[in-house]
Amino acid sequence: MDRTDRIGKRARVAGWLRRVQREEPDTGADRRAGQLLDAVSLGWPVCPAAHPLEYGCSCDRVGCPSPGMHPVSFAWQTQATTDTAQVTRWLERDPDANFVTATGIAHDVLDVPAEAGELALAALGDEVGPVAACGPDRYLFFTATRGTPVDEDEWWPCELDCHPETLDEHPGLRWHCRGSYVLLPPSRHPSGSSVRWIRGPETPLPDPLRVLDVLTDACDTVGAVAADTRWLMGM
Template sequence: MEETIGVTSAAQIPKQRGDALPDTAARYAEERHWDVFPGTCMETVDGVPRCSCGDTGCAEPGAHPAREDWATQATGSATVARRLWAKQATASILMPTGRTFDAIDVPETAGFLALARMERMELTLGPVTCTPDRRMQFFVLPGAAAKVPDLVRKLGWPPASLDLVTLGEGAYVAAPPTRFGTKGAVQWACRPTAANRWLPDAEEIVSPLAYACGREARR
């Protein structure tokens, strides 16, 4: 199941249900040219749901890499993606950052505040995910991880004072409709469309994100 959360007019995206994980992974590779790789999944053992990694205390149940060489496994080929998920149809869909996009990760409350502010500013947004652990991830052009700290400082915020993290090379995000433990599935707050195929530079959206995170920090 893949859903979107309609919170602003910038996120008026119809819900989609019934998309299988293998088909969705292949579509991300084929239509968006995003690299994808299968991660862990949730499974039930003796009636108890747990991550397929077997760790009962897993920090990212059902939504983390299943192998150490995941970076080399990631593919932008829809054909290869289908072959990978044919072996593990329930595997989560993970996408490496630092390649075709980076992601700016913020708390959900700050993310929705920033979305509303960006709409008023008529900023061009890329896709945005909302995760079950109440985080939002804004897709931006690669290279953001290297420059966001300086951009935040120029805006007058010490980077360490904000709950704003940029995911670049060596990191990954979980893509809809990946399930995260028993909390639910990753969803689109702003769905990938033809209109947002070209991603914004981090510099274009970091100001409203930093402002929103700053407000949350003061609370």
């Protein structure tokens, strides 16, 4: 790249950043970048993820089981960063990329079926923190993290519970803490919808145990209703 090209690239990036900072994005790409940088500015570590491509995934894996919902790199835990300059380079290199945020560092995420999420939103009221809809079927409740407790025996890494790509094995409540990640708005979901904020990331992060109590009750309620429905249909 010659000097003229480098100067031109720096000018384009500077203009893009000025638009984001003024909150006056003029393209869809700018709006997506602005949402991502909002999360990064809060100290949430992010890294690039694959994105849905036609009927599959942009990764090279044949028959990818979680198209568009996993990091690009196997080294995502060390790659995740809050460095705005690095995130900008990723955006420039691949504007179509989804992004994930690593959990158990700045926040945890409680991930539940959408029906339970709706009940929990009503029950928590002003106590709820940031919440995102991840496709048509899941809600993500962002909370303060318990990823590094004083007593390491008190808590567990996410590997002992689930990974994001194992949704079929863990369809109920999932706790994303150390060693896990979730898609971050405005990533594209394989269903064709976008991951979107219901309550934005600027909302203070609540205590995870309080949110866990409410979500557990909501999941139990949804499960009981589903069981009753199956019983009635079997009559």
